[in-house]
Amino acid sequence: MVTEAELEATTRDVGRRLAGGLRPWPWRLRWWDERLMAWVMGHESLRLQAFRFVDVLPMLEHPAAVADHLGEYLDEVAKPPWPIGGVRSLLRHGPGPLQRLMARQARWAASWMARRFIAGAEHDQVMAAVTRLRKKGLAFSLDLLGEVVLGAEEADAYLQRYQDLAEELATGMAAWDEEPLLDSDSHGPMPRLSLSVKLSSLSGRFRPIDPEGTTVDVLSRLRPLLRSAREAGAQVYVDMENYAVKDLVLHIVRTVLMEDEFRNWGDVGVALQAYLSEADDDLDGLLEWVQKRGTPIWIRLVKGAYWDFETITARARGWPIPVYQQKWQ
Numbered sequence: 001m002v003t004e005a006e007l008e009a010t011t012r013d014v015g016r017r018l019a020g021g022l023r024p025w026p027w028r029l030r031w032w033d034e035r036l037m038a039w040v041m042g043h044e045s046l047r048l049q050a051f052r053f054v055d056v057l058p059m060l061e062h063p064a065a066v067a068d069h070l071g072e073y074l075d076e077v078a079k080p081p082w083p084i085g086g087v088r089s090l091l092r093h094g095p096g097p098l099q100r101l102m103a104r105q106a107r108w109a110a111s112w113m114a115r116r117f118i119a120g121a122e123h124d125q126v127m128a129a130v131t132r133l134r135k136k137g138l139a140f141s142l143d144l145l146g147e148v149v150l151g152a153e154e155a156d157a158y159l160q161r162y163q164d165l166a167e168e169l170a171t172g173m174a175a176w177d178e179e180p181l182l183d184s185d186s187h188g189p190m191p192r193l194s195l196s197v198k199l200s201s202l203s204g205r206f207r208p209i210d211p212e213g214t215t216v217d218v219l220s221r222l223r224p225l226l227r228s229a230r231e232a233g234a235q236v237y238v239d240m241e242n243y244a245v246k247d248l249v250l251h252i253v254r255t256v257l258m259e260d261e262f263r264n265w266g267d268v269g270v271a272l273q274a275y276l277s278e279a280d281d282d283l284d285g286l287l288e289w290v291q292k293r294g295t296p297i298w299i300r301l302v303k304g305a306y307w308d309f310e311t312i313t314a315r316a317r318g319w320p321i322p323v324y325q326q327k328w329q
Helices: 004-022 029-041 044-059 063-075 082-093 096-114 123-135 152-173 211-232 243-257 279-293 307-317
Strands: 194-197 235-238 268-273 298-302
Touching: 029 044, 029 096, 044 063, 044 096, 063 082, 063 096, 082 096, 123 152, 152 194, 152 211, 194 211, 211 235, 211 243, 235 243, 235 298, 243 268, 243 279, 268 279
Parallel strands: 194 235, 235 268, 268 298
Antiparallel strands: none
């Protein structure tokens, strides 16, 4: 019998070997990307202003506007690292050609970083990106950006985009050569196409205060999406969102997957965020529920992407902080 200490040692060994195989080298652009990202992420004030700038950048059409906004956001960086002061000075007082050059560089840098996370704007671009991943022996899951919807028309359009994506990509992926490591597991064949969806994108009134009304509205679009994915032979993951809607997301997932139409379908899953102190209890609850369902589902364990938001919101409102405050936890 394997002891806990032996299991821990084996886990750490596997982690080291995986990390060693993924580590880029200094002569690769990704090496510099990661160091630049780590530098920005390591400075809280700079990180906030960088995200604010990137958020508004698509709306800025002229280099002067880009330079002005970049300068304004950098002016708000508290205790700026040494390069930032020089950049701010050039943006305020530098000659026009230099400001335009810096504006173009800022837009290029934002676009370059986005390409690490965005497969493409068109289906052929997405297909090319995932084909490259597959050649590297990597699996993937795709979601559509711009998921915030304000009304039924936007939610319907979002559903239609997912249905089109499932149909077009699944057809192209069917022509891929067989890759046993990616295309099957101990239970048999696995879908080549995996889609991730945020339930808030399927309703213009996604409100925890009205769980039943929200559930009805979401299911009116989630059911057709699941049907389309199943018909295309695709897998669907329900993404987790901020803490306020966690229980609502899990309620909707359990509701639809207990319906007769979907109860026997196993190519579906949900994400759980490991930084939530309730994650263990949520996992236990899903294990108990899936035994009643009779068909397993997939669980994607992720770190979680809303740590700053959850911490700041809870502190501002005097609520218990729902996320672990130390990363090792």
